[in-house]
Amino acid sequence: MPDTADLLDSPDSPGFLVIGECVADIVRLPGAADQVHPGGSPANVAYGLSRLGRSSTLLTQLGPDDEGRLIADHLTSAGVVLRTDGSTTPTPTASVALDEAGRAAYTFDITWTLSPVAPERSPDHVHTGSIATVMEPGAATVLAAVESLRASATVSYDPNVRAALMGDHDGAVRRVERCVALSDVVKASDEDLDWLYPGQSPESVAARWLGSGGPALVLVTLGADGARAFTPGGRATVDAPATEVVDTVGAGDAFMSGTLHALAAHELLGATGRERLRAIDPATVTDVLRHAAASAALTVARAGANPPDEPELRAALAHA
Template identity: 70%
Template sequence: MPDTLDLLVIGECVADIVRLPGTADRVHPGGSPANVAYGLARLGRTVTLLTQLGPDGHGALIRRHLVSAGVDVRTDRSAAATPSALVTLDDAGGAAYTFDVTWTLAATPPPRPPHHVHTGSIAAVAEPGATTVRAAIESLRATATVSYDPNVRPDLMGDHARAVRHAERCVALSDLVKASDEDLAWLYPGRPPQRVAEDWIATGGPGLVLVTRGAAGALAVTAQGGTAIAAPPTAVVDTVGAGDAFMSGALHALAARGLLGPAGRDGLRAPDAGTRADVLRHAVAAAAVTVGRAGASPPDPAELQAVLARV
């Protein structure tokens, strides 16, 4: 049966240039929102990505990559170069990024009204495009559920207080927020991640906050309580795109339960313990596949099911 749920992702594409000592640079299609769109399409979801791609080799590479999975790529008329990031890996495969990004997204209507909208990362903080992103979310949220991932990039966040205000505005517009423990430590130094999640929920913004904790697993927090899950044992190649695969896995599970779109909003904002556990299982399984191979390479349905069998 074809997927009838229209998902819209708004955000940047980035060419990840992975540099290792003694080897030639490897270029992987990346960018947090683009990775989420790609992951959703790989899992069979109908997804449109509203983004910017320059008239260059990196832009062509990324477009081919996204289209190969079935993403409907929509770009504005910007002629800016495709954003890039120099990626260096530590001995454990952890990734550090140095960005070259210009984000000037112009207002571009989606091809059809979406049921769910996802955004975050650089797109939600780098001006002038961030203003366009927030305006789009504000105009769509009456008829679509919204998810947000701050995916903090300290080098691009600018003034800390301003960055926190930007993040909190996006949180307030969202039904679902996903953040890493590292994101929350940067935004709110010294505050435990679960406390931050509870505070966000208490403001009347999101009903569900997902917190990733690397090898320690993940946490789902609602006003009704929290659910934790361990990460499946995985031989890590690199962590590029792990959080984005987690996000696409979570959205895929929520869609399967009918919790995305206006008809699912009440359920999305107050999922029961069984739903929280199922969403986390799908999310950590998707992330486990991705960290087990190079670059942002999320699973297809068969690969996801294989890991779910042991989570």
């Protein structure tokens, strides 16, 4: 079983394509000036993967404005390769209000009109989710891209529910379940599941998704209560590492990038890894959860969507 660091510089290390939105998060704190942070769930995942030493390309839209330049500089500083469709629509923004516990509530100003863009090379793994998969007309482009790439790449998906943007509830559930069925790995928060399937337990939702013919691994984050993983062969649980929470912005995205980083280290991604992923053993599932939870814990300990780099994650795991 390879160590997480062993494959960082390997020529066989998978290439990641992330498809989805960039958003400028305008964080508002009582009695303080607004703070603008680069964000957007898919963009955060691409950034987190690059911070962990993975080859990451983001297919997205960025406006020719200050917010777009801020986000582009932020992403490329970590090594993310940016691909856009040439749209000149303004960069989306989200007003982020934090409560006393650092929990974030969002108000969005976003347009998503992504046009088809051919990748420069065929990726080994595709990640998508959030607004990009529910907001038309761009959502249709995202789903068409995933459908065309999944024969040669594994796929991960995070619904990252934003209730104000999901539209009709039944229609939103159908869109989410279509994405789930196209995916090998699905991650959702307990809050996502509460909105999508009110009154149903994470166990019942995970069983529903695992039975859809898509995912081999379903991950559910539970905030301070840790996270659970579900596979056809069983389940695993990990506690949330002890940390002082500054805010929760980007925590779920750091969990996702930590997950993909660990799965890549275990050679479970890409078309050649898909069957191994479907036979993932309990010890490996637990190791993946540990990496994901540690990545999220490091992120919530500092302001904004600021995921760890590989040495930080390695050190956190060594001291866990």
